[in-house]
Amino acid sequence: MNIVLQVWRQDSPESRGGFKTYQVKDISEEMSFLEMLDILNERLINQGEEPIAFDHDCREGICGTCGVMINGQAHGPQQGTATCQLHMRKFQDGETVVVEPWRATGFPLIRDLVVDRSAFDRIVEGGGYISVDTGSAPDANLIPIPKLVADTAFDAAACIGCGACVAACPNGAANLFTAAKISHLNLLPQGQSERWSRTENMVEIMEEFFGSCTNHGECEKACPKQISIDFIALMNADYVKAKFKNRRLVSQNG
Amino acid sequence: MAVTQTVEKKKRAPFPVEFYRSAVGKKWVMAITGLGIIGFAIAHMIGNLKIFLPDVDGIPDIDLYGEALRELFVPIFPEYAVLWILRTGLILMFVLHVHAAYSLTIMNRRARTTDYEGPRSYIAANYASRTMRWSGTIFLFYLLFHLADFTLGIQPAAPETWEYGEVFANFQATFDRWPVTVLYVTAAILLGIHLYHGVWSMFQSLGINNPRFNTWRRYLAGGLSVILTLGFIAPPLAVAFGVIT
Numbered sequence: 001m002n003i004v005l006q007v008w009r010q011d012s013p014e015s016r017g018g019f020k021t022y023q024v025k026d027i028s029e030e031m032s033f034l035e036m037l038d039i040l041n042e043r044l045i046n047q048g049e050e051p052i053a054f055d056h057d058c059r060e061g062i063c064g065t066c067g068v069m070i071n072g073q074a075h076g077p078q079q080g081t082a083t084c085q086l087h088m089r090k091f092q093d094g095e096t097v098v099v100e101p102w103r104a105t106g107f108p109l110i111r112d113l114v115v116d117r118s119a120f121d122r123i124v125e126g127g128g129y130i131s132v133d134t135g136s137a138p139d140a141n142l143i144p145i146p147k148l149v150a151d152t153a154f155d156a157a158a159c160i161g162c163g164a165c166v167a168a169c170p171n172g173a174a175n176l177f178t179a180a181k182i183s184h185l186n187l188l189p190q191g192q193s194e195r196w197s198r199t200e201n202m203v204e205i206m207e208e209f210f211g212s213c214t215n216h217g218e219c220e221k222a223c224p225k226q227i228s229i230d231f232i233a234l235m236n237a238d239y240v241k242a243k244f245k246n247r248r249l250v251s252q253n254g
Numbered sequence: 255m256a257v258t259q260t261v262e263k264k265k266r267a268p269f270p271v272e273f274y275r276s277a278v279g280k281k282w283v284m285a286i287t288g289l290g291i292i293g294f295a296i297a298h299m300i301g302n303l304k305i306f307l308p309d310v311d312g313i314p315d316i317d318l319y320g321e322a323l324r325e326l327f328v329p330i331f332p333e334y335a336v337l338w339i340l341r342t343g344l345i346l347m348f349v350l351h352v353h354a355a356y357s358l359t360i361m362n363r364r365a366r367t368t369d370y371e372g373p374r375s376y377i378a379a380n381y382a383s384r385t386m387r388w389s390g391t392i393f394l395f396y397l398l399f400h401l402a403d404f405t406l407g408i409q410p411a412a413p414e415t416w417e418y419g420e421v422f423a424n425f426q427a428t429f430d431r432w433p434v435t436v437l438y439v440t441a442a443i444l445l446g447i448h449l450y451h452g453v454w455s456m457f458q459s460l461g462i463n464n465p466r467f468n469t470w471r472r473y474l475a476g477g478l479s480v481i482l483t484l485g486f487i488a489p490p491l492a493v494a495f496g497v498i499t
């Protein structure tokens with residue numbers, strides 16, 4: 001099949017970028033979107049042109065590095081799928097496909113389709129951990145956790161940190177990501193000791209980089225792991241509680 | 255610019271300020287004040303419907319209702335006192351609601367400065383959710399007109415015959431002017447659109463979320479929007495079409 005690609009090209013964060021159009025001929029429908037970009041890049045290199053910079057790593061939908069905006073949809077037209085798992089058969093022969101980087105102030109552009117998502121790391125550093133005793137490993141299944149709770153926590157833990165939620169959000173908000181990272185620990189017994197400091201910290205660090213949620217629900221539809229905005233409600237509830245509880249702790253310290 | 259600087263701890267302000275500083279806190283305040291305003295709107299709508307009740311001893315029922323509002327809890331409180339307490343609360347709720355919306359809008363504009371050029375199509379966001387800022391702002395201007403018209407009697411918003419306390423007569427005089435009727439009907443529809451997203455969104459902001467009743471939030475938002483819109487539209491239309499005289 002043949003497609004026409006309009007790709008955002010930008011040499012550096014400071015330089016002015018723009019769209020370039022490429023005719024990508026003779027590609028297989030079985031290729032993934034990234035494989036199609038590989039082919040295009042090989043051809044560009046052979047012609048002595050700069051290849052298109054794009055992020056990727058695992059190519060099996062688990063690392064979260066590969067996201068780009070494809071025809072105005074984060075990770076492309078197929079829901080619940082990361083860009084690396086998207087296949088060319090989802091496109092029409094001869095179709096024009098617009099490829100852009102994530103656009104958000106919290107994700108500054110590095111080059112072409114690559115953005116700096118380290119703001120997510122800052123959020124996780126704020127509380128995305130639990131304290132465990134070192135020493136011999138505890139017995140498995142020592143802490144009883146209801147199946148439903150474990151499943152829900154696991155749904156949240158499925159977040160791969162790709163940033164599609166921010167990219168798709170008209171407000172550039174990272175509430176779905178942060179809610180997922182907070183919830184998968186807050187729901188489990190192991191996450192309780194830091195629950196309130198975690199929630200307050202992570203939310204407030206998030207707000208230094210990203211916009212605020214207006215409950216459109218676009219993130220949920222863009223998320224390759226289909227994480228539910230119900231987790232955002234959970235985070236909101238915990239944030240308010242955290243504010244009260246942490247205040248009481250502060251007053252105890254005099 | 256790489257995002258690598260470490261995050262400095264802000265100085266702690268008094269608790270409510272500290273809470274309101276955060277966007278999640280502002281959304282919580284918007285939800286609570288929104289809830290309060292909805293409560294007022296429901297009471298207001300029910301009050302308006304008294305226009306359809308028959309006169310009591312030659313006095314329109316709605317005039318008596320206005321009188322009763324001024325004299326709420328009268329032997330205990332002086333006249334107007336309780337009314338003004340309620341009004342102050344309402345004004346405060348409006349101020350907070352609008353201020354939170356305004357500062358969050360600024361925050362969100364900063365968070366996304368470049369638009370996508372691809373054929374962006376919204377999947378989940380609906381007309382109501384994307385026009386909250388517009389429906390809210392326009393409604394606010396309408397409110398000023400409405401206060402000038404009914405509460406303060408400032409012309410030309412109010413009809414020439416406006417008289418303090420003559421609710422029924424003022425009502426009729428104002429809706430005898432068809433552009434005013436159109437304005438009020440439009441505002442009621444805007445309110446409905448605003449609430450369709452607002453009511454649903456409120457639960458989310460407050461963190462009231464339970465898979466068992468989540469679908470009901472949509473129904474509740476839709477139902478409340480329709481009831482309030484129809485309830486507010488009925489009296490002006492009844493005057494405009496001469497159903498009540």
Ligand code: SF4
Binds near residue numbers: 223
């Ligand atoms: S919540 Fe979903 S869209 Fe957002 S970063 Fe995690 S996996 Fe990506």
Ligand code: FES
Binds near residue numbers: 056058060063066085
């Ligand atoms: S490359 Fe790892 S998720 Fe796509």
